[in-house]
Amino acid sequence: MTTRIILIGPPGAGKGTQAARLSEALGVPAISTGDIFRANVKGETELGRTAKRYMDAGEYVPDEVTNSMVADRLSQDDAKDGFLLDGYPRTRAQVADLDAMLEERGASLDHVVELTADVDEVVGRLLARASLQGRSDDTEDVIRHRLDVYAEQTQPLTDVYDQRGLLRQVDGLGDVETVTERIRQAIGA
Template identity: 55%
Template sequence: MMSIVLLGPPGAGKGTQAARIAEYLNIPAVSTGEIFRANIAAGTEIGKKAQSYMDRGEFVPDSVVNAMVEARLEAPDVQGGFLLDGYPRTVEQAQVLRDITAKLGRPVDLVLEIQVDEDEVVSRMLKRAQEQHRADDTEPVIRHRMEVYHEQTVPVATYYVDQDLLEVVDGSGSIDDVWARIVEILDRMVGPRA
């Protein structure tokens, strides 16, 4: 049973590695994007609230995001652990997550932060934008997203260092190179998988 938080800048390969970690540990990968889409599609009360903010082009406030995450972590499929991707993004959210998981009796066991050189991230994202024909992903836009990530998430990483939960993963190289580094950490924490 492992409860893991995955941090990393846009373009660090979090989605790819999240899927591998979830399969390796046999736990669900829970992304905030997925939580939003599920609540909106199901027409839940919090989904309707989130949609109203998004329709106005506004950020969904923490009170709504936190409620969605809490409801998702109360679901039966996460009783044996989970991997959270995209949450927490702020220290305040990290503190709320601590309270939620303590209430559920499943505190966060490990925080993995995938660190990648900014220029490598920019080139990866520009390549992806070209492949997916995403004209909005220009270098200035990507660099701005990186700035926002660093402003918000560096304090979150520091918060988890203070909790003695953070493990940094070198995100350079191939997907398999990064995966090998993650497996090394996971095996140290929970023992090798069969």
């Protein structure tokens, strides 16, 4: 059985935590563009230096960089029977690019899970994470800007996926186990 899922939600809604848990439960890789960008930043690769400029300003990394990275990752053997995308797509253009990538493989999405969360709760979560991890991209101003960018550019994707009958909205607040169970019920897993 294949499982192809996208997790959508504002920064700090718990996508990364839930992606890791669902990946293990469903036996598919969790593919996080944020993790890939941060690994490149840490490794000081050319992509990492480019991505860092955008991340530090709270902006998205340009589509052409992100799309080629995602296409390469989806072509790897461990993703042939499914995947869980965390942080991609973020724009309508990326939706079209992902559609093309999947069509090329004769595949389609099974579910799009939107984790919803209160803005002030998300800001608090991200500030706490920044303090613990020393992340330069998580100041309050940058966090609020990222949330504004999310609302403007990414949230409209939920309309696209809702029209396709793929969208499942799940409350992302609460303890980790409870949120995981909500997601599993929403996707019938």
